[in-house]
Amino acid sequence: MTDTTPTRAEHKLARKMKRFENPWMNPKLLWGAGILIGIIVLGLLGRIFWDPELVFTGSAPLKLPPIGFENLRKQAGIWDFPLGTDGAGRDLLALIIIGAPNSLFVGLLASCVGMGLGIFLGFSAGFIGGRTDDFIRVISDVMITIPPLLILVVFQAAYGDVSLTMMALLIAAFVWQSPTRLIRAQVLSMRESGYVQMARLSGASTMHIMFKEMLPNLVPYLFGSFIANVTTSIVTAVGLEVLGLGPQRIPTLGRTIYEAINSGALIQNLWWWWGIPTLLLAVMFIGLLLINLGLDEVSNPRLRKLS
Amino acid sequence: MTSPILTLKDLSIDFPTPGGLVHAVKQLSLEIDPGRRVGFIGESGSGKTTTALAIMRMLAAPGKVASGEIRLGHDKTDVLALSEEDMRKARLGRVSYIPQGAMNSLNPIMRVENQMWDGIVAHEGKTDLAELQRRSDAALESVGLAAHVGRLYPHELSGGMKQRVCIALGVILTPELIIADEPTSALDVVTQKHVMQTLTRVQEDIGCGLILIGHDMGLMAQSVDELAVLKDGELVEHGDTRQIIENPQHPYTQDLISSVPLVGGPSFLSPAVSAPASQKEGPDPLLQFRDVSKRYGDVTALHPMSFALDGDVPQIISIVGQSGSGKSTMGSLMLGFNPPSSGEVLYEGKNLATLGAAQGLEFRKNVQAVFQDPYACFNPFYRVDHALKFPFKRFGLSQGDDHTQQAMEDACEAVGLDPNLILRRYPHQLSGGQRQRLIVARALMLSPKLLIADEPVSMVDASLRATILKNIYDLKDKHGISILYITHDLATAYHVSDYVIVLYQGRIAEAGPPKQVIGDPQHPYTQLLIDSIPWPDVNRPWGTVTGDADSQLKQLQDHPTMFRGVIDGFSLSTAA
Numbered sequence: 037m038t039d040t041t042p043t044r045a046e047h048k049l050a051r052k053m054k055r056f057e058n059p060w061m062n063p064k065l066l067w068g069a070g071i072l073i074g075i076i077v078l079g080l081l082g083r084i085f086w087d088p089e090l091v092f093t094g095s096a097p098l099k100l101p102p103i104g105f106e107n108l109r110k111q112a113g114i115w116d117f118p119l120g121t122d123g124a125g126r127d128l129l130a131l132i133i134i135g136a137p138n139s140l141f142v143g144l145l146a147s148c149v150g151m152g153l154g155i156f157l158g159f160s161a162g163f164i165g166g167r168t169d170d171f172i173r174v175i176s177d178v179m180i181t182i183p184p185l186l187i188l189v190v191f192q193a194a195y196g197d198v199s200l201t202m203m204a205l206l207i208a209a210f211v212w213q214s215p216t217r218l219i220r221a222q223v224l225s226m227r228e229s230g231y232v233q234m235a236r237l238s239g240a241s242t243m244h245i246m247f248k249e250m251l252p253n254l255v256p257y258l259f260g261s262f263i264a265n266v267t268t269s270i271v272t273a274v275g276l277e278v279l280g281l282g283p284q285r286i287p288t289l290g291r292t293i294y295e296a297i298n299s300g301a302l303i304q305n306l307w308w309w310w311g312i313p314t315l316l317l318a319v320m321f322i323g324l325l326l327i328n329l330g331l332d333e334v335s336n337p338r339l340r341k342l343s
Numbered sequence: 344m345t346s347p348i349l350t351l352k353d354l355s356i357d358f359p360t361p362g363g364l365v366h367a368v369k370q371l372s373l374e375i376d377p378g379r380r381v382g383f384i385g386e387s388g389s390g391k392t393t394t395a396l397a398i399m400r401m402l403a404a405p406g407k408v409a410s411g412e413i414r415l416g417h418d419k420t421d422v423l424a425l426s427e428e429d430m431r432k433a434r435l436g437r438v439s440y441i442p443q444g445a446m447n448s449l450n451p452i453m454r455v456e457n458q459m460w461d462g463i464v465a466h467e468g469k470t471d472l473a474e475l476q477r478r479s480d481a482a483l484e485s486v487g488l489a490a491h492v493g494r495l496y497p498h499e500l501s502g503g504m505k506q507r508v509c510i511a512l513g514v515i516l517t518p519e520l521i522i523a524d525e526p527t528s529a530l531d532v533v534t535q536k537h538v539m540q541t542l543t544r545v546q547e548d549i550g551c552g553l554i555l556i557g558h559d560m561g562l563m564a565q566s567v568d569e570l571a572v573l574k575d576g577e578l579v580e581h582g583d584t585r586q587i588i589e590n591p592q593h594p595y596t597q598d599l600i601s602s603v604p605l606v607g608g609p610s611f612l613s614p615a616v617s618a619p620a621s622q623k624e625g626p627d628p629l630l631q632f633r634d635v636s637k638r639y640g641d642v643t644a645l646h647p648m649s650f651a652l653d654g655d656v657p658q659i660i661s662i663v664g665q666s667g668s669g670k671s672t673m674g675s676l677m678l679g680f681n682p683p684s685s686g687e688v689l690y691e692g693k694n695l696a697t698l699g700a701a702q703g704l705e706f707r708k709n710v711q712a713v714f715q716d717p718y719a720c721f722n723p724f725y726r727v728d729h730a731l732k733f734p735f736k737r738f739g740l741s742q743g744d745d746h747t748q749q750a751m752e753d754a755c756e757a758v759g760l761d762p763n764l765i766l767r768r769y770p771h772q773l774s775g776g777q778r779q780r781l782i783v784a785r786a787l788m789l790s791p792k793l794l795i796a797d798e799p800v801s802m803v804d805a806s807l808r809a810t811i812l813k814n815i816y817d818l819k820d821k822h823g824i825s826i827l828y829i830t831h832d833l834a835t836a837y838h839v840s841d842y843v844i845v846l847y848q849g850r851i852a853e854a855g856p857p858k859q860v861i862g863d864p865q866h867p868y869t870q871l872l873i874d875s876i877p878w879p880d881v882n883r884p885w886g887t888v889t890g891d892a893d894s895q896l897k898q899l900q901d902h903p904t905m906f907r908g909v910i911d912g913f914s915l916s917t918a919a
Contacts, residue, residue: 231730232718234782237678238734239707252724 065330071323075136075316082133090117090127091134091287098125102308120308122292123299128312135287136316138200139270140286145204148268150211151262157212158219159246162227166293175219176213184210185275193279207272211265219254226250256335263328267321274317289313290307346417347374348519348552349398354400354411356393356524357574367393367406368576375520375569380546380553382563384582384599385573387775387806391442391556395522398422398554399440400430416519435468439513441523448509449497451489455508456483456654459515466516482511485548503534507541514545520552526560531665532832532875534846536885539566539877558805560599561877564588565885572596585881601877602806602833606861627692629654629793630677630710634686637672637849644783645669645676645849646917647686652827653912654792657819659826660913661836661857664846665872670829673846674797677827678712708738713815716799717778727778730764731785738789750754754784758814776807783814786821794818797829812839833872835859842913845869854915855907867906 053254090096102120103113113120119128161172190208192198198206226232235249276282277290278297296302297312360545368390375381383391396402398413400422406742413422415437427434442448450458450667459479463470486507506526513521514658523542526533546553555567563570563584570587572580572595580593589699591597616869628651637645646669651820652660675681676688679695688695690706698706714720721730731751735851741747752762759778770778779799786794800808816839818824830836836843843860845853845868853866864870877885904917 045706090871230716231722233712233714234720234730235722236680236731237707237712238730239704239737240733248720249724254721 050231060334062333064326064328064333066325068326068328068330071319071326072140075140075320075323079133079137082129086130086133087127088130090130092126094125096121096125096127099222099304099306102128102296102312105308108305119312120187120306122295122309123301123304123306124295125267126287128292128308131287132289132312132316135289135292135313136320138286138288138321139273139290140165142200142207142273143270144206145201146207146211146273147262147265149205150265150269151215151258152159153208153212154215154261155219155258158218159223159250161216162220162223163242163246169220172216174201176216179210180213180217182210187280188272188276189279192276197284198282200286200288203273203276203282204269207269210272211268215258215261215265217258222254222257223264226253253323256331260328260331260335263324263331267324267328270317270324287318346419348377348416349373349375349554350414350419351394351398352412352414354394354397355409356390356397356406357409358406360405361744365491366409366576367849368397371411371573371578373571373578373581373677375552375554377519377552378547379569380543380551380555380567381569381571382567383554383560383571383573384560384563386558386806388575389573390576391573392524392539395524395554395556395578397439397442398520398522399434400425401434401440411775432466434514434519435462435513437439437518438520438522439516439518441509441513441521441526443524443526444529449505451497454494454496454502458492459512462512462515478515479511482515483508485514485545486511501534504528506530506534506538510542510545511536514549514551517549518551518555521546521808522554522556524556525558526555528557532877533665533871535562538877539672540885542566556891559877560603560805560879564879564881565877565883570600574597577900583704587791588879589880598806604809604832604838605878606834606837606876608871616836627689628652629691630827631689631692632676632686635676635683635688636667636685636917637676638684643849644672648851648915648917650913650915652793652825654825656822657825658841658912658914659788659816659819659828659839660739661698661828661830661840661843662846663830663833663836663872667848668846669849670831671797671845673848674712674827674829677795678710679706703816704738708789709792710795711786711789711793712795712797713779713782713786713799715801716776717782718770718802720782721778723770725769726767727770727781730781731766732789734785735788740789750788751784754788755781756786757817758784759810760784770868772858776811779803779807780814783811783818786824790822791824791884794824794826795829798831799828800835801831808835815839816817833861833876842910844915845872851904851915851917852902853905853907856910859907 096117098121099107099109100111100117100121101107101113103115103118103122106112116126117129119132121127122131157172157176161169184207187210191206192203232249234246235245240249273282273288274290274293277288278294279300281292282291283286291311293310296306301307301309351371351373354368355366358365371390371394373381383394385391387893393402395408397408398415401409402455410425415422417691420433422430422433423749449455456476456479459482460470460475463475463478463857479493483490483493488504488511490508492504492508494502497508500508500868510526526542527538530538539562542553553567554749555563557563570582570584571578572587572593574595580587580591580596587596588600591600630650631650634647634649635645636643636647652658662670663674664771672681679688682696690698690710693702695706728751731754732747735741735747735750740750751766755762756763760777765773765777765781773781785800794815799815800811803811811836815826815828819826828840829834838857840857843854843857843918844851845860845866847868852868853860853864860869861873864873906915
């Protein structure tokens with residue numbers, strides 16, 4: 037053995053090797069998770085350090101710009117309302133503090149419910165096979181071709197005001213198809229694998245095979261599918277809100293954008309009204325995308341690079 | 344004195360991995376003369392394929408040639424110094440590579456001859472269609488295929504034909520060197536013999552050098568002139584094939600040669616003097632087939648057959664056949680994984696199809712299996728002891744965690760594994776041989792009455808095969824477990840079994856005690872199989888190519904079943 041101290045290049049290589057060994061520590065995943073946690077923390081701390089009452093109409097002066105800017109009436113931003121206020125006298129910072137976690141909540145809830153349905157149906161289809169498989173496959177194939185927004189617009193327009201949870205459940209009805217298909221395909225191939233045969237030989241029950249032998253190996257796929265579903269759900273939810281079809285009384289990012297458009301914020305050059313929520317949504321999507329890319333590396337070792 | 348066609352000088356190849364730099368090939372020096380066939384033999388991971396890929400400059404991404412020289416041809420071209428474009432021209436033109444599993448390297452949506460034309464056009468530029476046609480027809484003819492084969496798609500060819508097409512593709516530009524990387528590993532012995540003979544004949548016609556990579560000493564002995572034995576990236580022995588086979592110097596070479604079981608040769612087993620009594624209870628046979636057949640759609644995988652294995656005395660029944668002969672179908676019928684299309688499978692007199700839950704568990708406990716692929720048999724999510732612990736508890740054998748642990752350790756030691764090193768590992772940290780022995784240990788722990796061993800050693804390195812077979816044999820010999828041994832390897836079946844069934848296309852070709860069936864085969868199919876096995880014996884003539892393997896096999900289909908004597912405790916019949 038040579039006793040030379042490792043050079044910087046060797047250190048760098050060692051670090052890369054470590055990353056290769058433990059795929060959960062890849063930078064994409066960490067950054068993505070950091071961004072999302074940041075948004076949640078913003079919501080939590082905001083409620084403590086900022087006044088959530090400021091989301092109500094008329095609680096602040098109208099159309100104030102953010103700090104360091106002037107609006108058309110030459111009013112400068114003040115520290116009482118650092119991100120400005122909207123046309124109905126609501127503080128934008130408070131709207132974001134309340135609204136951003138709400139949007140994330142809708143996405144997560146819808147995705148959780150969708151995944152649960154997907155896992156159940158996917159396992160049933162893959163494991164039971166026969167008629168059950170045909171039925172589930174046809175339903176999910178048909179559902180995947182129907183644009184969810186179309187149905188939801190009709191539904192919400194007829195139903196009127198909905199709660200956040202209700203909207204999440206409605207969206208969940210449109211995000212179970214792809215996890216179902218994914219899990220069904222994996223289950224079909226895993227069913228013939230050696231270790232499942234071994235488990236059958238060991239007298240394992242169907243439940244044991246499904247949840248103890250197969251499910252752990254599906255975890256990276258499930259995570260990936262879950263994150264993709266969160267993205268879809270948020271896009272759908274925001275889409276509905278921007279059309280004015282979301283919850284009427286609960287502040288969400290989508291609803292804020294809807295009101296900005298409705299009140300002619302674009303013409304009046306009130307860019308902060310629609311711009312800040314849009315920016316926050318973009319950051320949220322980037323976070324989700326990074327998580328998804330990171331999870332891809334976890335489930336597919338070929339994407340991990342040494343160089 | 345001719346100059347060598349390939350010179351490797353102090354060749355070292357490194358792979359950076361998370362565990363540090365791995366030296367895949369160390370200081371390898373070798374010369375290959377024109378017209379010579381050189382065999383690279385060694386176990387998986389010995390660096391034989393890596394060396395071949397380095398000659399083609401096709402090493403997989405992180406690997407690189409650390410030092411040494413590769414010189415090709417009479418003009419001593421430095422392969423490592425060639426530009427990318429020159430290297431592209433040298434591939435196929437000067438060195439051609441027939442990869443492992445070449446059957447999958449044909450483009451499935453192109454006609455065979457178009458793929459051959461692509462090779463010519465890429466090296467010689469635009470060529471006249473008639474000329475292309477003439478050359479592809481000639482190349483196909485040289486490997487014993489009719490010219491019309493060129494107009495077929497790969498899926499229309501059999502495995503052996505595809506492999507020969509790949510050889511034709513490799514020689515179409517008359518290279519100076521052919522590298523054949525385990526060209527027959529996916530083929531059965533009959534086809535293997537035809538393909539190998541085609542390859543050597545074509546190589547002799549062109550007069551080029553040939554590197555044959557493989558792990559089968561028998562195949563090497565019957566087809567190459569020189570042997571290079573590799574172990575852990577080092578060349579441990581190199582010389583004339585005859586000289587190495589008859590007088591191996593390195594202990595590793597000696598191991599490789601002696602690990603090939605021979606029909607009629609000395610046995611690698613040492614049977615116990617008194618076999619223990621079987622654990623069977625009751626008068627009904629342990630396992631019985633009653634006119635069982637299996638069809639998949641229009642294909643009959645297994646024609647109706649009946650047998651009864653009494654199990655009063657532990658016995659090993661071998662089921663021998665090539666891929667597609669129905670032997671694995673028989674295995675899965677016996678395990679109850681598949682229902683038969685007609686007839687009944689009975690376990691101790693009870694039909695498998697109508698077993699209740701408690702009886703089902705009892706059947707599972709008493710009929711265990713060892714599968715072909717040790718890599719797939721462990722759930723990658725769990726440590727390997729999960730596979731041993733779970734069934735032990737499930738079948739109610741465990742009397743507490745300490746007892747389970749003790750049973751696992753005992754079973755590991757019985758198959759020659761160190762429990763402290765093995766049990767807490769993850770599957771990917773163990774070699775194929777270790778995993779397969781663990782599966783045998785698992786069977787031992789459960790002490791079933793019957794074990795179905797489906798090709799237990801075909802995916803394990805040659806030097807470990809004898810050990811694992813010995814472990815399995817001990818199950819019968821020391822623990823009184825009856826075994827159904829499913830294999831394509833007649834030589835091992837000859838040694839371990841009490842009774843042999845030779846299957847051909849779902850029909851029994853020949854059956855009887857191994858001394859008769861394999862020692863003195865009467866059925867033409869059995870004879871053909873035994874003739875085709877390559878032996879590590881340079882003096883044994885391996886025969887010459889006589890017609891097409893496929894047509895030769897087709898004639899055998901309607902030959903009647905031959906029964907060659909009976910043994911106690913096992914009866915067999917085909918349906919009238």
